[in-house]
Amino acid sequence: MARRVAVIGAGAAGLCAARHLSARPDQFVPTVYEQTDRVGGTWVYTDRVGTDEHGLPVHSSMYKNLRTNLPKEVMAFPDFPFDSSLPSFVTHQEVLKYLEDYTDHFQLRKHIQFLTKVDTVKPVTGAGQTLWEVTVSSVEEPEKITTQQFDAVMVCNGHFSEPYIPEIPQASYFRGISLHSHDYRSPTPFTGMDVVVVGAGNSGLDIALEVSKVARRVVLSHDKELVVSKLPRNLTQSTGIKSFRSPRTVEFKNGEELNADAVIYCTGYSYSFPFLTRECGVCVERGRVSPLYKHVVHTTHTTLSFIGVCNKICPCPQFHLQVQFAMAVLDRSLVLPSKEEMDKEVERDYSERLESGMAPHHAHVLGNKQWEYHVELARLAGCQPLSKALHSLHASVLSERSTDLCGFRNSNYSITGPDTWCKESVLIEQD
Numbered sequence: 001m002a003r004r005v006a007v008i009g010a011g012a013a014g015l016c017a018a019r020h021l022s023a024r025p026d027q028f029v030p031t032v033y034e035q036t037d038r039v040g041g042t043w044v045y046t047d048r049v050g051t052d053e054h055g056l057p058v059h060s061s062m063y064k065n066l067r068t069n070l071p072k073e074v075m076a077f078p079d080f081p082f083d084s085s086l087p088s089f090v091t092h093q094e095v096l097k098y099l100e101d102y103t104d105h106f107q108l109r110k111h112i113q114f115l116t117k118v119d120t121v122k123p124v125t126g127a128g129q130t131l132w133e134v135t136v137s138s139v140e141e142p143e144k145i146t147t148q149q150f151d152a153v154m155v156c157n158g159h160f161s162e163p164y165i166p167e168i169p170q171a172s173y174f175r176g177i178s179l180h181s182h183d184y185r186s187p188t189p190f191t192g193m194d195v196v197v198v199g200a201g202n203s204g205l206d207i208a209l210e211v212s213k214v215a216r217r218v219v220l221s222h223d224k225e226l227v228v229s230k231l232p233r234n235l236t237q238s239t240g241i242k243s244f245r246s247p248r249t250v251e252f253k254n255g256e257e258l259n260a261d262a263v264i265y266c267t268g269y270s271y272s273f274p275f276l277t278r279e280c281g282v283c284v285e286r287g288r289v290s291p292l293y294k295h296v297v298h299t300t301h302t303t304l305s306f307i308g309v310c311n312k313i314c315p316c317p318q319f320h321l322q323v324q325f326a327m328a329v330l331d332r333s334l335v336l337p338s339k340e341e342m343d344k345e346v347e348r349d350y351s352e353r354l355e356s357g358m359a360p361h362h363a364h365v366l367g368n369k370q371w372e373y374h375v376e377l378a379r380l381a382g383c384q385p386l387s388k389a390l391h392s393l394h395a396s397v398l399s400e401r402s403t404d405l406c407g408f409r410n411s412n413y414s415i416t417g418p419d420t421w422c423k424e425s426v427l428i429e430q431d
């Protein structure tokens with residue numbers, strides 16, 4: 001009998017789950033629950049902050065002028081390229097259109113229940129197997145609650161919605177504008193201001209650059225190695241914030257001070273799975289979800305999987321492999337090691353990270369390790385590995401980005417063969 005699989009979320013990860021599950025109707029029947037009225041998750045831009053028109057917290061962290069920081073050639077699902085007429089670095093609207101096209105191409109809409117929020121997921125054990133009781137409510141009529149049983153659950157709810165702001169002494173002293181990048185939409189409100197952008201991750205760098213076009217001055221405050229790229233003259237770097245000395249004074253750890261009008265915290269997000277009941281046995285810390293074998297499959301309840309937990313990756317190609325890996329566990333074409341062995345591997349992976357100097361909240365950061373991880377996932381899932389072109393193209397783009405933050409998006413790339421790519425000739429942009 002076909003296995004009933006509940007998929008939580010219709011962002012890129014949930015759509016990918018639906019695409020692969022629905023391709024094998026004799027074995028799997030997906031039901032995708034999506035709390036909003038459309039597919040695309042974080043790529044659904046809205047001017048709103050706080051709550052949406054149904055009173056739910058705004059899920060998306062997208063901002064108005066965002067263009068991707070990866071070329072479409074490495075962003076795409078391996079079985080569905082972007083429109084070839086687009087440049088490599090596309091707008092968020094174009095990514096959303098891409099995900100909508102993916103949805104329609106694979107006829108996924110019929111599997112999605114929109115405006116339906118998953119409230120609880122609970123394992124029920126009987127007759128030697130675990131089933132999942134999933135309770136959902138209608139977003140428009142919250143008193144409409146239904147519970148259904150499933151053979152498996154794929155959690156695809158994203159992890160860029162729950163802002164994380166580190167504690168900084170006297171932060172409440174500050175009387176200027178203070179916001180997290182989750183609520184950042186456009187640079188306009190910062191026109192003429194002195195702005196501190198905290199954090200030099202993707203969002204911090206990107207937002208600092210766009211704010212510097214209208215602000216008087218932007219200080220990028222972070223404790224990482226200095227950004228080496230050429231930057232606009234009114235964008236400088238300082239260390240992390242030490243404290244707030246007065247309603248407007250930001251004091252940095254290196255002793256510098258700035259009279260700031262606004263502080264934008266680009267300090268990342270926390271994992272959050274409010275619908276998982278305690279019986280699920282999932283431990284959620286700021287930067288770690290455990291115990292997940294290969295960052296995907298729960299080691300006790302192997303029919304509970306998580307797609308898209310990793311960081312510093314090529315998301316869609318990775319989701320494509322993680323979904324097939326989770327499916328190989330479900331259809332038993334992959335025989336997993338014992339729970340003890342899996343737990344041991346999960347702990348080994350984590351302690352190796354700590355020993356190599358990574359922060360405890362970097363439990364799922366892959367970066368350059370993603371490529372061997374992808375090879376491993378494809379081997380375990382028995383599916384086709386990713387093109388080798390992705391690895392070298394991705395590495396090349398990261399290196400270009402690190403030295404040319406302002407200009408790296410002007411290049412176009414193309415994949416020229418199974419393992420090859422090229423950079424197209426670059427035109428100089430005229431102002």
Ligand SMILES: Cc1cc2nc3c(=O)[nH]c(=O)nc-3n(C[C@H](O)[C@H](O)[C@H](O)COP(=O)(O)OP(=O)(O)OC[C@H]3O[C@@H](n4cnc5c(N)ncnc54)[C@H](O)[C@@H]3O)c2cc1C
Pocket residue numbers: 008009010011012013014033034035036039040041042043059061062063067068069070075116117118119156157158159160203275307308314315316
């Ligand atoms: C600002 C920003 C820029 C980015 N730039 C890039 C980029 O350039 N290139 C790139 O490849 N990636 C980029 N990413 C990463 C991006 O997050 C991934 O590409 C991908 O879209 C993640 O998909 P997801 O499905 O895991 O999560 P999401 O897109 O967040 O989707 C999760 C879905 O689950 C739904 N949901 C959540 N909880 C529930 C519930 N309880 N019940 C029902 N539904 C629920 C949400 O409504 C949402 O639709 C960026 C991310 C951000 C935030």
Ligand SMILES: *[C@@H]1O[C@H](CO)[C@@H](O)[C@H](O)[C@H]1NC(C)=O
Pocket residue numbers: 085086087088410411412424425426427
């Ligand atoms: C990149 O490709 C787009 C779309 O094909 C084109 O409009 C643009 O000029 C190209 N950019 C460069 C720098 O070649």
Ligand SMILES: *[C@@H]1O[C@H](CO)[C@@H](O)[C@H](O)[C@H]1NC(C)=O
Pocket residue numbers: 212213214215216217232233234
């Ligand atoms: C800051 O620098 C940017 C980029 O060089 C420029 O567009 C902007 O006008 C500058 N802002 C001010 C107030 O000088």
